[in-house]
Amino acid sequence: MAKGGRRYPLVIYKHMLNRWYPAILAIGVFLLLVAYGIYSWGFEPWRWLTIASIGGLNVFLGLLLLILRNSAYIQPFSDHLRLATPFLRLNISYKRLRRTSSANMGSLFPPKSVSKWQAEIIEPIAKMTVIVLELNAFPMPQSSLRLFLSPLFFKDKTPHFVILVNDWMRFSSELESMRGGTAEVTPQKKRDTSILSRLPSKNK
Numbered sequence: 682m683a684k685g686g687r688r689y690p691l692v693i694y695k696h697m698l699n700r701w702y703p704a705i706l707a708i709g710v711f712l713l714l715v716a717y718g719i720y721s722w723g724f725e726p727w728r729w730l731t732i733a734s735i736g737g738l739n740v741f742l743g744l745l746l747l748i749l750r751n752s753a754y755i756q757p758f759s760d761h762l763r764l765a766t767p768f769l770r771l772n773i774s775y776k777r778l779r780r781t782s783s784a785n786m787g788s789l790f791p792p793k794s795v796s797k798w799q800a801e802i803i804e805p806i807a808k809m810t811v812i813v814l815e816l817n818a819f820p821m822p823q824s825s826l827r828l829f830l831s832p833l834f835f836k837d838k839t840p841h842f843v844i845l846v847n848d849w850m851r852f853s854s855e856l857e858s859m860r861g862g863t864a865e866v867t868p869q870k871k872r873d874t875s876i877l878s879r880l881p882s883k884n885k
Contacts, residue, residue: 686757686855689846693833694753694766696806698746705746709739755844755852757859762814764842769829771820773842775860779815781853786811786845789836799832810849812856816840 716733753766762773787807792800819826819840827835834843846852 684759684859685763686859687851688754688756689848689852690751691753691755691766692806692809692845692847693831695750697802697831698750700802701746703743705739706743709736709741709743712736712739755846757852757856759859759862762856766829769826771826773814773816773820777816777818777820778860779817781856782813782815783810783849783853784813785809789813789843790833795832803833806845809845812844812846812849812853814842814844816842 712732713736716729716736719729719732749767756763756765761775762778764771764773785807786803786809789811790799790803790807792803795803813836817840823835823838823840833845835841836843844852
């Protein structure tokens with residue numbers, strides 16, 4: 682089994698869901714209060730039941746988004762990268778990875794090149810550093826990937842992923858360590874050294 686490294690939460694998903702879940706949750710609570718008011722006034726049951734159902738659904742969706750906001754992550758393994766979101770779990774073989782580079786989020790997605798709602802999302806994180814994973818080819822059709830991943834994972838149509846994590850330097854270091862095999866070799870060297878140190882010396 683491939684050895685797994687640290688999980689790095691994807692900032693894009695957490696940032697987007699932090700914007701959405703409070704509003705959805707608030708609307709749900711408001712509708713439940715309205716439904717209770719209609720019930721108290723003695724209106725027909727179908728009226729308050731309809732509003733209560735919609736309010737309950739909103740509360741459920743709001744709580745679900747609250748739970749899912751930390752479920753999207755990227756994790757280096759000894760032979761691949763795992764990209765996981767609430768609706769997609771993708772393993773990217775290192776054989777597909779051509780090179781990695783760092784860039785500024787705002788420079789990859791200038792306000793004039795994206796839609797208004799995307800620009801609003803990017804503005805608070807524009808100064809953060811991203812890691813761009815340039816690939817030989819996508820592990821699945823790009824059209825399918827765009828159904829499950831935010832447009833902010835793609836700066837253009839070339840095969841790549843834009844990865845935004847809080848500790849990009851640590852992620853980059855661990856990724857290169859896993860790719861180079863040093864994450865497994867180093868512990869083995871330590872074990873060999875400790876065993877040899879216990880053997881009796883011929884000079885004694």
